Amino acid sequence: MNGNNFEPVILCFACNWCSYTGADLAGTSRMQYPPNVRLVRVMCSGRVDPLFILKALRLGVDGVLVLGCHPGDCHYQTGNYRTRRRIAVVKKLLEYMGIDPRRVQAGWVSASEGAKFAEVITQVTKEIKEIGPNRLFTEEKERHGSEVTTRS
Amino acid sequence: MEAKLRQEAKTLLEQGKVNYIIGYEPGTLKFTTTPLITKNKEDVDRLVINPFIANNLSVYLTHVQGKVGIVAKGCDSRSIVNLLQDNQVVRENVVILGVPCDGIIDVGKVEQLLGKDRDDIDSITRKGDKVVVAVDGSEKEFPIRQVLYDNCLGCELPTPNECDILLGETVAPSTDTAASLTNIEALKSLSLEQRWEFWEKEFSRCIRCYACRSSCPACFCKRCFVEEGEPQLVQPLPRWEENLLFQVIRTIHVAGRCTDCGQCDRACPVNIPLRSLNKEVYDLVGRLFQYKPGTDKDAAPLLTGYEAEDPGDVFR
Numbered sequence: 001m002n003g004n005n006f007e008p009v010i011l012c013f014a015c016n017w018c019s020y021t022g023a024d025l026a027g028t029s030r031m032q033y034p035p036n037v038r039l040v041r042v043m044c045s046g047r048v049d050p051l052f053i054l055k056a057l058r059l060g061v062d063g064v065l066v067l068g069c070h071p072g073d074c075h076y077q078t079g080n081y082r083t084r085r086r087i088a089v090v091k092k093l094l095e096y097m098g099i100d101p102r103r104v105q106a107g108w109v110s111a112s113e114g115a116k117f118a119e120v121i122t123q124v125t126k127e128i129k130e131i132g133p134n135r136l137f138t139e140e141k142e143r144h145g146s147e148v149t150t151r152s
Numbered sequence: 153m154e155a156k157l158r159q160e161a162k163t164l165l166e167q168g169k170v171n172y173i174i175g176y177e178p179g180t181l182k183f184t185t186t187p188l189i190t191k192n193k194e195d196v197d198r199l200v201i202n203p204f205i206a207n208n209l210s211v212y213l214t215h216v217q218g219k220v221g222i223v224a225k226g227c228d229s230r231s232i233v234n235l236l237q238d239n240q241v242v243r244e245n246v247v248i249l250g251v252p253c254d255g256i257i258d259v260g261k262v263e264q265l266l267g268k269d270r271d272d273i274d275s276i277t278r279k280g281d282k283v284v285v286a287v288d289g290s291e292k293e294f295p296i297r298q299v300l301y302d303n304c305l306g307c308e309l310p311t312p313n314e315c316d317i318l319l320g321e322t323v324a325p326s327t328d329t330a331a332s333l334t335n336i337e338a339l340k341s342l343s344l345e346q347r348w349e350f351w352e353k354e355f356s357r358c359i360r361c362y363a364c365r366s367s368c369p370a371c372f373c374k375r376c377f378v379e380e381g382e383p384q385l386v387q388p389l390p391r392w393e394e395n396l397l398f399q400v401i402r403t404i405h406v407a408g409r410c411t412d413c414g415q416c417d418r419a420c421p422v423n424i425p426l427r428s429l430n431k432e433v434y435d436l437v438g439r440l441f442q443y444k445p446g447t448d449k450d451a452a453p454l455l456t457g458y459e460a461e462d463p464g465d466v467f468r
Contacts, residue, residue: 050404051377054397055385071464081458084467088440089407089433089455091466096340096432097400098348107468120468136348137393 008062008128010037012121013052015045017075018110019067025114033118034125037065044068045106046079050090053104058137063128066106067120073110080108099136102127153251153320154201157223160249160317161196164221170247171218174209175199182270183259189216199223201319203257203278206301208415210235211369219245225253226323227303227413229312230446231369234409236314237446237453240372250315252323255296255304257283262299266292297331303414303427306332313447335428351396357422358395360388364426365402367419370409377401399429407433408454411446 014020020041026033038061042048045068053064066087068080087106095101105124109117157175164170177188177198185205188198189212201223209222210231224232229248235241257278259270266273266287274286281296297305306329311322326332339347362378365371378386378398386401387394403410410430417427437443440463443454451457 051385051397051401054400058393058397071460078458081460081462082455084462084464085441085458086404086455088463088466089436090404092436092440093400093403093407093429093433095344096347096429097351097396098344098346100344101466105468106466108464123468 006129006133008036008125008133009060010063010065010121010124010128011040011056011061012037012065012067013040013042013045013048014109015068015075015080016041016043018069018073018108019045019117021111022067022109022113022117025112026117027114029114031114031118033121036125036128037121044074044076044079045083046074046076046086048083050086053090057099057103057134060134060137062134063103063105063124065120065124066104067109067117068106070108070110100131102131103134154199156319157201157249157251158196158199160319161199161221162193164247165191165193165196169219170221172216173199173221174212174216175223175249176201176205176207176209179204182273183257183276187212201251203255203276204259205251205253206256206415206418208367208369208413211367211415213241213246213369214372219247221247221249223249223251224312224315225251225256226307226309226312227253227411228369229314230309230411231409231413233314233446233449234370234411234453235372236449237451238372238409243449247317248312248315250312250318252311252318252320253304253307254310254323255300255307257296257299258301262294265294265298297328301414301418302332302335303412303417303431304332305329306412308444309447314449333431335425336432339428352392354424355395355399356392358390358392358399358424359422360390360395360398361421363419363421364399364416367415368406369413369415370406370411371402373405377405399424399426403429403433404455406430408437408443408445410434 014023045066048066056064068083074080091101091104107120161173172191175188176185178200179186183204187207208228208231210228236243263270277284283294283296283299285292307326386397412431412434414427420426437454
């Protein structure tokens with residue numbers, strides 16, 4: 001597939017209290033960011049089960065992004081501390097399995113950081129465009145088939 | 153050690169200090185042992201301790217009611233500590249009969265060294281740091297480290313840390329831990345794509361028998377996420393994609409609980425190198441959070457606890 005035409009689908013889990021509000025702020029402030037991201041609002045970034053991340057990749061999204069409150073600012077006091085440990089383990093394990101670590105990303109975006117939200121989305125989209133579409137779970141034939149067509 | 157175990161087990165049952173004894177008895181196959189769970193004091197004479205006591209018996213603790221006396225090697229006692237941390241077992245209800253363990257012999261490796269089936273081998277005897285194998289009327293000697301399980305080669309805690317009765321002399325930890333990482337290092341030297349292909353191939357063989365889950369003491373959930381139907385995020389079909397999803401999530405669920413006992417590896421009927429996954433996470437939590445599973449029964453389980461200073465460098 002041609003890298004320039006490739007528009008990735010990125011699934012973003014955003015915590016209700018900080019990151020989702022941050023995304024709202026980016027919107028109301030009319031900041032520009034790539035339209036590749038699909039937002040899923042969760043009550044806390046700690047709600048994001050590693051299974052959600054894997055399932056999203058299994059269903060073919062090109063990248064997963066988990067956003068939460070800055071450490072210490074969690075609405076539920078400690079939710080994002082757990083996220084921090086969990087995501088660190090998930091990312092390293094997936095890299096060991098053979099998934100590009102850039103496909104699973106995470107960040108802290110507070111409610112007042114609309115600009116940071118736009119910047120994170122821009123950067124993540126750029127990185128995922130670089131690594132190309134997610135073919136981890138596509139059929140063998142399909143995977144190699146599409147590569148052959150691109151080369152010819 | 154065996155005589156002392158039988159003696160202690162008998163006393164415990166006679167004095168009513170425990171309702172059950174969980175230990176090992178000789179298996180029906182050569183060079184194997186099988187769990188013995190009994191409340192009958194006549195049965196204690198069947199208990200054995202030998203270099204083939206591979207099973208991690210702590211998996212039965214959550215299944216047996218009442219007070220239990222359990223035979224535990226170093227890794228097993230760590231698994232028991234995990235169960236204490238997760239409130240699955242009450243300390244007062246368990247009497248741990250600690251076995252200082254200097255490694256379990258992998259009969260598969262002996263078979264490979266000799267090029268013979270286990271039925272053709274007459275005896276395998278451990279003599280210090282040598283193993284003597286009698287085959288076809290002659291005796292062959294090998295260094296013991298050639299025939300031990302991979303996880304035993306890197307054992308950090310051969311003497312049970314949590315135990316009530318220690319049945320023998322303490323054993324020093326392994327000094328050459330790198331030897332237990334051969335498979336993992338080989339895998340790490342591959343590119344991302346090659347690694348993914350490796351796991352794709354491995355998980356194509358998985359038949360979803362869930363032996364890994366049943367034999368793992370860290371997998372104590374009454375209801376597993378793969379059996380969840382609403383929403384059904386992982387399908388029960390034995391397709392490699394679903395198998396991989398199941399196993400990756402299982403690995404994350406046991407992160408910080410896995411004590412590298414190697415039971416998943418031994419339980420797998422199609423020989424998927426599951427230990428390569430779990431051991432990597434075991435080392436990972438040590439590197440990232442300085443967390444050694446099963447060494448501190450008062451600590452919070454890894455993924456439910458936190459420290460304000462935990463590394464957050466993967467976060468933007």
